Amino acid sequence: MPATSPSAATTLIRNAAWVIAWDGSNGGHVYRRDVDVAFAGDRIVHVGPAFAGEADRIIDGRDTMVMPGLIDSHTHPTTEPFFKGIREEHGVSRMGNSGLYERSIAFRPDLEGRHAAMEVAYAEMLQSGVTSVVDLSSPFDDWPEIAAKSGIRAFLAPTYRSAEWRMEPDFSLHFDWNEEVGRRGFERAVSLVDSLPSHPSGRLSGVFCPAQIETCTRDIFADSIAAAKERGVPITTHIAQSTNELKEVAERYGTTPLGFADEIGLLGPNCLLAHAIFLDHHSIVGGDGARDIARLAETGTSVAHCPTPVARYGHQFEYFGRYARAGVNLAIGTDVSPHNLLEEMRTALIMARVAARDMTAVTTPEVFTAATVGGARAMLRDDLGKIDVGAKADIVLVDLQDPAMMPARDPLRSLIYTAAERAVRDVFVDGHQVVADRKVLTLDRLAAAHRLAEAQARMIDAVPSRDFLGRSADEITPLSLPLA
Ligand SMILES: [Zn+2]
Known part of the structure; x- marks a missing residue:
């Protein structure tokens, strides 16, 4: 140091x-x-x-x-750096272009590599002017120590869930439920969230994170919401990020993801929703209009807008100005590599105008506000981002x-x-x-990048044993140019 x-x-x-x-x-x-x-x-x-x-x-x-300093309000620093060269053009046409399920089943980063990925991503964030990060990761013992060593201000969101995704050869998506695993994950999150405020760095705090709206039981959500309220800390989850999720929620609960979130009492000023793309106004959803956005605005819920991953699948958030002018507090996140919030802000600006077919659909100060005080508000802080x-x-x-x-x-x-x-x-x-x-000054980005490259090679070697069709990484996501 x-x-x-x-x-x-x-x-x-x-x-x-x-x-x-x-x-x-x-x-x-x-x-x-x-x-x-x-x-x-x-x-x-x-x-x-x-x-x-x-x-x-x-x-x-x-x-x-x-x-x-900027606030990166939605990231997965311990895994996403592994997907450089893998996910930029990976999607599954039969799953609404989302590659999320296929990729997360077949490509599993190991623990040693996750340390390296985290250092790479944190260095990348600091070098692009990010001073606070909301880090959604499956927790491991050294996680808070690496965050503290980096010098960044970290809102650590240990993820947990009650179901794992599984795919069948017809590319259908299924859920393997294990409530005990979800419960243990929640309990581990409680003890971590409770321990972080007294960390000697003074820069760590916790966020509850039932990982996805469709992978956690009602009970786990209820306990997470109560635990967050009791402690006065934020809660976050992934929601309305793919059409597969919409279908699952509709079949299981008879409503939209936002409708379900509202029903279980998740929405509110301490709730930060990642993505919230496919709401009832979205052109792909073809719903009845503006109910979901109104739910966000009325409850004071924040949205972490991450334009790059969805744009790579050929989709878009419809659109920044529509949410902002309805009164929704917006924040910006990187979600995937690169962890470069300045580039993500540029993408957010351009994508909003394309989505709305209107140059006035967003302004530079609106996006700068989202990347600063918008993120701060989502983390219940009025002393950051200004x-x-x-x-x-x-x-x-x-x-x-x-x-x-x-x-x-x-x-x-x-x-x-x-x-x-x-x-x-x-x-x-x-x-x-x-x-x-x-x-x-705090991390050795190059050394971490070398360790990450070795870990990515190990992950790629293991892909055929994990993929639901036994394919290699090159079969799932070929190189951009043929190898002569
Ligand atoms: Zn995410």
Whole structure:
């Protein structure tokens, strides 16, 4: 671990050319020019002209844009990095193009590789300006320690479920129920969620995560909802992510996934739903309209929008502005590799306009808000995602001299639409520097990437023994070019 500044030290970013600051009176982000930003320990203490206090460290801000650290609200860092080169063009046409079920049955990352994947993904997030992550993983012993070592602020969501997916040779999807496994997973989650707030890093907290709306029993949902409420912590799950899930929920419960979530009392201000794509207004669903979106807005439920995985299957969220303007709190997640939230924001902006066939379907500040205070609200935090006095010192310094940023007439647009992580120079979490001059100080990304590559090879070797048709990885998902 590199040395970081003592926790009470004061850092002054002097004369920042641009600051994306929080305007409390209007409740939104604004640009400010040529101001100082100072933080002491883990909190921002000054945003404005001429900081008068003493500073232990002074950073010249003249070539810099200061912005709040981003919040990646839906990720699977311990598994998704395994699927680079595997999942980008993998889908099953007979399953509405979703490759989720076939892939997760045939490709199983091992524990050693999951450590490496997590380090790769966390490094990637830090280097793209993410300072908080919602990490949905099947828990293992070292999970909190790796999160703490990375320096990121982690909302750890240990997943559990009562049913495993199984496929039959006709490509039909089935559910193997084991309530005891689901119960043990829930109990393990309770003890983990209870232990995290006292972790010495001070940056870990827990989220309840019954994994998918269709893989957990009513009992497990009821206990998870009660446990989250009792502790005042968030709850998250995957919902309305595929047409297979819609069919299953309709057959089992006679309603839509959102209708079921409403019925069991899942929805509410502490609930963050991942995806929520195939609601009753979606063109593929062909439902009766706006009931599901209204359910989200009325209950104060948040949605973690992850545009890339669904777009790779040829589908889309319909659409960002429709949810946002109905009053739904939106957050942004990466869900798959790359864990590059800046690129995901760009994709969210473009996909919303394509889905709506309307350029005004979303604005850059709406997506930036989702990736900052939207994610913070979903995690029940009002001290994250903004540059404001009293907020946590989770801060990103963007290099305005990077050629990809220039001309920086509108630096937020330069960052999202062009430069992305190339211009992310320095990152602070809780006042501690975790990225300096584009290099992650806390993790060895290259060494982890080597370990991940070895683990991916092991996973690929085991595919024929796991696949429901005994196929190889190359048969399930061929290389993009033929091997001569
Ligand atoms: Zn997911």
